[in-house]
Amino acid sequence: MSTHINAPEGAIADKVLLPGDPLRAKFIAENFLENPVCYNEVRGMYGFTGTYKGVKVSVQGTGMGQPSLSIYVNELFRFYGVQKAIRIGTIGSVKEDVHIRDTVIANAACSDSYLLNQRFGGLHFAPSADFELLYKAYNKAKELGIDVKVGPVVSSDRFYDDNENWKLWKKYGAVGIEMETAELLTLAAEFGRKALSIFTVSDHIVTGETTTAEERQLTFKNMH
Secondary structure: OOOOOOOOOOOOOOEEEEOOOHHHHHHHHHHHOEEEEEEEOHHHOOEEEEEEOOEEEEEEOOOOOHHHHHHHHHHHHHHHOOOEEEEEEEEEEOOOOOOOOOEEEEEEEEEOOHHHHHHHOOOOOOOEOOHHHHHHHHHHHHHOOOOOEEEEEEEOOOOOOOOOOHHHHHHOOOOEEEOOHHHHHHHHHHHOOEEEEEEEEEEEOOOOOEOOHHHHHHOOOOOO
């Protein structure tokens, strides 16, 4: 057991999916996993383990933002031996050719978070996805006929950004803005694990298009 995950030894698979919303973790477990067992309810942050096509898989909610994700991923890596961690979340697009409900895979993550500064000071670290996971996810998407977009994303600590910093990120090639990936990829580098983020576009920052909370929780299935 750890501070925030009340799971006994062996209850969590070495492959974990990481939605931010704990209710999405519950939805994934009930709709995609066979014989799911809930191993965590601490603070309402559900975690489940089941099997998918005979492979043991866990799904763990992480909450919103890099500090929250950092708690859960640290504990999964430190105490439960997780080797592969894949964030499956939502993202706001900043590109005209990346639309609502499109699937995005991050190959790298920029960030405005002070978490990177705390680690590296005046140095600059480039959080990057594991190439093997990225390659497999991209090819599987193509095999399934999913028009997936691959590119760098921005992990911002600010959901409400009145300064519209997304315009600068867009200029430098960012696909969209989300809130967790840079920390996930940095922790994977620190612990020598493999990590990736796959998103469904939930809103479009340029056009103002958006989706409902229910749609985000129940209908964004391509990234699974």
